[in-house]
Amino acid sequence: ETGTYQVSNYYSLDVLNNNPVELKNQDRVIIRQIPEYYLDRFVKVDGYVNYPGWYKIIKDKTTLKEIIEQAGGFLDDASLTEASLTRSVGSTEYDPEYERLKLIPRADMTDDEYDYLKAKSRERPGRVVVDFERLFVMNESEENIILKRGDEINIPEAKNYITLLGQVVNPGKLIYKEQLTYEDYINIAGGYGWRALDDEVRIIKANTGEWVEAEDIDALKPGDTIWVPEDPPGPKFWDVFTTALQVAGQVAAVVAATMAVIIASR
Template identity: 50%
Template sequence: MVLFILLLCPGWLFSQIETGTQRENQLRRQAKNITEEEKEGALEIPVVDSTYIVGPADQLAISIFGTQYYSYKPVVNSDGAIIIPSLGKIYVRDLTLREVRAVIEKQIRRSVPKAEILVSLAKARKVKVTVAGAIKNPGVVLLPASARVSETLERIGGVIPDTTSLRNIIVRRLNGKVETADLLRYYRLGDLSGNPFVTGGDVIYFPPRDQMVGVLGAVGKEGWIDYIPGERLFDAIEVCQGFRASAFLDSVEVVRFKKDNVSTYRIFINLNDYPEDQSQNIELRPGDLVLVRAYPRYHFRRLVYLYGEVKYAGVYPVEKGGTRLSTLIRRAGGFTEDASLEEATVTRRGSEIERDREYERLKKMSPADMREDEYEYFKARSRERRGQMVVDFKDLFILGDTSEDIILRDGDVIEVPKKKNYISIIGQVNSPGNVIYNPDWNYLNYVAAAGGFGWRSNEGDVRIVKARTGELVDAEDLDSYKLEPGDTIWVPEVPEVRFWDIALTTLGVMSQLAGIVGIIIAVSR
C-alpha cells in the first residue's frame, strides 16, 4: 500500500525533501550571519546592560527569529531614536541598555508575537573626556561610551608611582554633577562602585597623594593607603583585603596623632565580632596607623626533608623536641638494600647555624695575604660541610648506639645516598677511575689496581678524601682512617721546577753569601 502511494505521488515526496533541505540551509545561513555579526559587533570594552546609558551614535544589533530571520543594525540618531523597517521610530535615548531591550521587544512582539528577539549593543559611541592632575600625560582622550575611569587611566599611560592618588579621584560631569572614584578599591576588591562609567564632557581629576592611613600586620595586603574623608576602620581593612586567619583580633591597635601632630596615643579595639559589631567601627583620621598582630607561629609546621635510599622518601612533620632520627626512619619504612649508612648525613640549616665572621673576612682576601694560621683555618672551613650534624648512622642503626639518635628540628635535611661499592682513584696514576672496594686492601693496593703510579706522581704525598665528611687525610697515616666505600684516593703531581725559579733562588743565596764574605773581610782588617 505504501509503495503504491509513493509511486502515485513522487512529486509530493521530492517536494518535502527539498523543503527540508531548504530549511536546513536557511538555518545554516542564519547561524553564519549571527556569527559574523557577533564578530563585527565585538565591543572594545564590555558593558553592563543595567548601567550603560544609550545615546546618539550608539549602534544596536537586533535579530528576530520566526518564520523568517531578520537582522537590523540601527544607529541611534541625534533625536535619540532608531528606525526599524515596518516598525517605524523607537525612542531609546537616556535609557539603559536593559530598558532599550525591553522597549524594542515590546514593539516587535506587536507584529511578531512568537518571535525570539535578541537585542545587544553592536558598537558603542565615542566620547571625549578630559584627564587632569598628578598623572603622566594629562589631556583629552577619546573613549568608547562603555569605558570606565580605569580605562581612562590606561589610555593616558598610567599613574606616577608614589605620587598619584587612586582613591580620591574626582569625576565632574557635564551636567554639574560630581562623583568620586576609588580605583584602589576596584583593583583590590573588584568593586565596580569605585570605577564609574565615563560620559561625554567629563573632567577626571587625579589628585596627588597627601594624607594617608596605614594598615599593617595580619591583613591580606598591608601598607599605606590614601585617606578618604569619613572613612571608617572597617572600610580600610576591607580595602586591605581583610584579616588573615592568623590575625589576633582581641586587641587591634590604632596609633593616632594628638592635636599637636607630634605625640601619639593608642586605641585598642576588640574585633572578634568583625564585621557585625559596628560599635567598634571607628572613624579614621589622617595619619592613623592600624596594627593587626598575628598569633605567634600560627599553624607553624615543623618539617624535615628525607631524601635517598629509604622506602618512602619525602617531607615529614616532626614534633618540637620529640622526634628522633630513628623514629623518622621507621616512619619512612626503613632503609633500602642499597643504602649507604657510612655516607648518610643530617644537615641542619637555618638560624641555628651561626655566621662565621672570620671565615667571611678571609673569603675576601687573597691566600698570599693571609698568615699561615689564617690560611690553615680558611682551608679547614672551606672543606667543612656547613650545618652537618655529627651522626654515625652505622653505629645507630647497626650497632644500636642510642647516643647517635639525635632529636630532629624544623628544616633538617636527611640524605641517605646509594651505596658505592668502589674506591675512586684520581690524579697521577696510569689508569684513573673506580676500583671495586675490598675491605682487606690499603691505598697501595688500589693504586696498583689503577695501573700504578704515573711518572710524575708524588708518591710521598698521597691523600685520601673521605666520602662522608670530605676530610682530606694523609694516606700514610693509616691509624687516622680506614678506607670505606666511596672514598677517593688522590695522587698529586710532583711540582714542576722551572729554570728561572732555580736561577733566582741561586742568585739570592749567592748574593747573601757574598754579603757575609764581605763583612768577614772587613772585620778581619
C-alpha cells in the first residue's frame, strides 16, 4: 500500500473460483505456462504396418497396442517374432568398463572380462523387452507397455527361411519347414564340409541374436541361422621344420657351451 515493498501471492484456479481476489491499481497478474505443454511427443512406426509414420502420444497414457491400431494393424507379411521397440530417450549410458576393455588385446583379458566384452558388444542400445506375439496373438496385457517420446517401433518382414553359414557344402538360405531339425537342413545343403566341426554346431536366434548349442534347441524358428564352425588347420610343414631346426640349434649351442666349460675346468 505504501509502495515501498512488493508482495507475491499464488492462487490456484480452484481458489480463485471459490474466493475471487480483488485487484488493485498496478497489480500484476501472471499466468504460468503448463510445463512441457509445447513439448512434442511422437513415436515412429516403421515397417510392415498399413500406415507407417509418426504418431502423437499422450504422456504416461498411450500404449503400444493403441499406436499399432492407429497405424492400421500389421500387414500379412509382418514378423511379430522379430518386431522390436527401441527407446532413445534416456537409453544412452556411458560404460567405462566396456570402453576400457575395447582397448585391451584379448591376450591381456581375463575370461570374465572377455565374456563381458562379448555380451556388451551384442547388446542392442535402447532395446525394450516386449513380446509382440504374446501381446497381439495371445492378448497378454502385461506386454502392452506405455510408450515414451521418441520411441521407435519396427515391424520387419517375416522370414520364411533358415540361413546356413560356415562349413556346409552349399551354404545359403533354405525354405523354413517346421518339422525339420538343424541336421535335416545341413543334409539338404549337401552335408558337412570336410573341415567342419560337426559337434560344435551353433544356432543364432533371429529375435535375440543369441548363440545356442544346436543340441539345446527344441525347434528352429523362421529367420534362425545355423553356424557350422571350421576346424582350424594344423601348422604347415615348413613352419614345423624351421621351428625344429631352431630348437635343435639352441640345444646344440647349450651342449657345446657345457662341453667347453667341462674341458676348461680339467
